[in-house]
Amino acid sequence: MQARNKYCLYIESLGPKDVSENKIYHDNEYGYPLHSDDELFGRLILEINQAGLSWTTILKKKESFRKAYKNFSISKIAKFKEKDFERLMNDAGIIRNRLKINAAIHNANVILGLQKEFGSFQKWIDSHHPKTKEEWVKIFKKNFVFVGGEIVNEFLMSTGYLRGSHDPLCPIHKKVLKAKPAWDRKK
Secondary structure: OOOOOHHHHHHHHHOOOOOOHHHHHHHHOOOOOOOOHHHHHHHHHHHHHHOOOOHHHHHHHHHHHHHHOHHHOHHHHHOOOHHHHHHHHOOOOOOOOHHHHHHHHHHHHHHHHHHHHHOOHHHHHHHHOOOOHHHHHHHHHHHOOOOOHHHHHHHHHHOOOOOOOOOOOOHHHHHHHHOOOHHHOOO
């Protein structure tokens, strides 16, 4: 018997009238492929900021993150200077953690290099697909900062590169499959 996905079980426990951030995210974003480099990077920023916190906290601050990080524009974030760093450190709408803010700026610059070499961040990810979680973690740690096993796993699962975002019995699982996640691609 297959183990049930804990996130899907949690969403089921919310009840049909609950329109919490978690349910909206679960039903409309989690596990679906992203094709925009900025949106992929935005998800990575959110996953990095979730470290040590609840995902609900991040979802409640998601639009504040989007605004503070210039709609997750990789090219704009890569140019952030000290005044931008200070602005972020003083923004109560986001997680004000020096290491996480520095990671966003550093990782944006890394992605600019990957875009030059591969054409896009998505093409860079695709060039490594498929990999196991452990292989992905090594690749991400080699290229980015503030990316551990859980961050990499959730980033890749939430963007359709790793299997497991939804329980096969979850009604959203079929919708995600229709969106053609990378983990379901035939070699």
